[in-house]
Amino acid sequence: MVLSKTASESDVSIHSTFASRYVRTSLPRFEMPENSIPKEAAYQIINDELMLDGNPRLNLASFVTTWMEPECDKLMMESINKNYVDMDEYPVTTELQNRCVNMIARLFNAPLGDGEAAVGVGTVGSSEAIMLAGLAFKRQWQNKRKAQGLPYDKPNIVTGANVQVCWEKFARYFEVELKEVKLREGYYVMDPEKAVEMVDENTICVAAILGSTLTGEFEDVKLLNDLLVEKNKQTGWDTGIHVDAASGGFIAPFLYPELEWDFRLPLVKSINVSGHKYGLVYAGIGWVVWRTKSDLPDELIFHINYLGADQPTFTLNFSKGSSQVIAQYYQLIRLGFEGYRNVMDNCRENMMVLRQGLEKTGRFNIVSKENGVPLVAFSLKDSSRHDEFEVADTLRRFGWIVPAYTMPADAEHVTVLRVVIREDFSRTLAERLVADFEKVLHELDTLPARVQAKMVNGKANGVKKTEEEMTREVTAYWKKFVETKKSNKNRIC
Numbered sequence: 001m002v003l004s005k006t007a008s009e010s011d012v013s014i015h016s017t018f019a020s021r022y023v024r025t026s027l028p029r030f031e032m033p034e035n036s037i038p039k040e041a042a043y044q045i046i047n048d049e050l051m052l053d054g055n056p057r058l059n060l061a062s063f064v065t066t067w068m069e070p071e072c073d074k075l076m077m078e079s080i081n082k083n084y085v086d087m088d089e090y091p092v093t094t095e096l097q098n099r100c101v102n103m104i105a106r107l108f109n110a111p112l113g114d115g116e117a118a119v120g121v122g123t124v125g126s127s128e129a130i131m132l133a134g135l136a137f138k139r140q141w142q143n144k145r146k147a148q149g150l151p152y153d154k155p156n157i158v159t160g161a162n163v164q165v166c167w168e169k170f171a172r173y174f175e176v177e178l179k180e181v182k183l184r185e186g187y188y189v190m191d192p193e194k195a196v197e198m199v200d201e202n203t204i205c206v207a208a209i210l211g212s213t214l215t216g217e218f219e220d221v222k223l224l225n226d227l228l229v230e231k232n233k234q235t236g237w238d239t240g241i242h243v244d245a246a247s248g249g250f251i252a253p254f255l256y257p258e259l260e261w262d263f264r265l266p267l268v269k270s271i272n273v274s275g276h277k278y279g280l281v282y283a284g285i286g287w288v289v290w291r292t293k294s295d296l297p298d299e300l301i302f303h304i305n306y307l308g309a310d311q312p313t314f315t316l317n318f319s320k321g322s323s324q325v326i327a328q329y330y331q332l333i334r335l336g337f338e339g340y341r342n343v344m345d346n347c348r349e350n351m352m353v354l355r356q357g358l359e360k361t362g363r364f365n366i367v368s369k370e371n372g373v374p375l376v377a378f379s380l381k382d383s384s385r386h387d388e389f390e391v392a393d394t395l396r397r398f399g400w401i402v403p404a405y406t407m408p409a410d411a412e413h414v415t416v417l418r419v420v421i422r423e424d425f426s427r428t429l430a431e432r433l434v435a436d437f438e439k440v441l442h443e444l445d446t447l448p449a450r451v452q453a454k455m456v457n458g459k460a461n462g463v464k465k466t467e468e469e470m471t472r473e474v475t476a477y478w479k480k481f482v483e484t485k486k487s488n489k490n491r492i493c
Helices: 039-050 070-078 091-107 126-147 165-173 192-198 221-235 323-361 388-398 427-445 467-492
Strands: 119-123 156-160 177-181 203-209 240-244 268-274 286-290 302-304 311-313 364-366 375-380 404-406 415-420 454-456 459-461
Touching (some): 070 323, 091 119, 091 286, 091 323, 119 126, 119 323, 126 165, 126 203, 126 268, 126 286, 156 165, 156 192, 165 177, 177 192, 192 203, 192 221, 203 221, 221 240, 323 364, 375 388, 388 404, 388 415, 388 427
Parallel strands (some): 156 177, 156 203, 240 268
Antiparallel strands (some): 119 286, 268 286, 302 311, 364 375, 375 415, 404 415, 454 459
């Protein structure tokens, strides 16, 4: 099965303009060329194609860091040829990784004694971190069931329907039933009471999200913990909690230090966080830490010695670059607690500027909360003529990449736009984005409606028109539109 697809099937060759001073023959698009070409030509050909990518700074769909200081960029380039897994060959890099794990574990209030080392590992991102945490929960549950002489072939995990797709991957890849708490309009996170009701003897853990991908909202981990403590007492089970803090893990400790969501809660056994989101590192680094060593089964840890010394490893992949680990350590010591707090404060302030600007247009309903991950999720107050997908599509002409999407079950009828505020999104950009939204809405107001009939309770609201009627209506509109433009132009002349 081929997962990739091509952008163009019309031409099997790559042609270059400026590189023609080095090479005149076209290159095959989907086969390795027979002969070498000059390095300048290879660079120019690829650079020309990459010009058509979007601008990462204007990609407001992504939580991932798109800017770092030049000094950190330099460190990353200097270590780009180091393989992270070669611990014996690169002991200092390994030491920096261990320092990061311990800093993050203490940031999340892990119950560590003086001099006690934290239990955790660096990963490619939060997806791998979640897989590892889920495997630890599954193996712990299986071991307990085996010891009790009980069946252990039907594990399940309880989450909200708002979880990121990596949780669905974990469930499918590692044969764990995914039990999702459905959403409802106005409440787009997991309901702790409903989640605990779904817990049974086969539940390996409940996954709580600190910073929903959909709205940025923090789920109530404290309430979930308290309800689960009571259920465990009543049933004799020992169901724990994993906190997916991919987005919120580097926000909550600095903006909401009094919020109890981490290892201060007794049932929180593991936490993952994305270093490449609000950890402020380029894409390719995540972290997972466990409450205690006993929460990570020993049989999941492999020991190898063919790289020169005994090395414990608990990862899904093996080789990977060291640059992101080094960059994470740079950010932790460069910024410190004060620096991270300043960055997160600034992100929140710019979020409020954007939120208030969108509210002043009078055209949007704000769906996201003021607290949580600094983002703004919003929907059109009136989508009878044009919808959020058209707004997002038209906005791309101004360079902005803003996603539009529908909510998960049972709130699929709600469509929202979302803007993620990162460190490199300034107040000036926020004000410019609001102005561009207004331009887009004004332009759409002058165009014929694409949305012909809205669905109300499963029925079309309005009379369905024939294709011929719709064609005549659109043609008449555009004729009037063009005539108006010509008339205005003549008056100006």
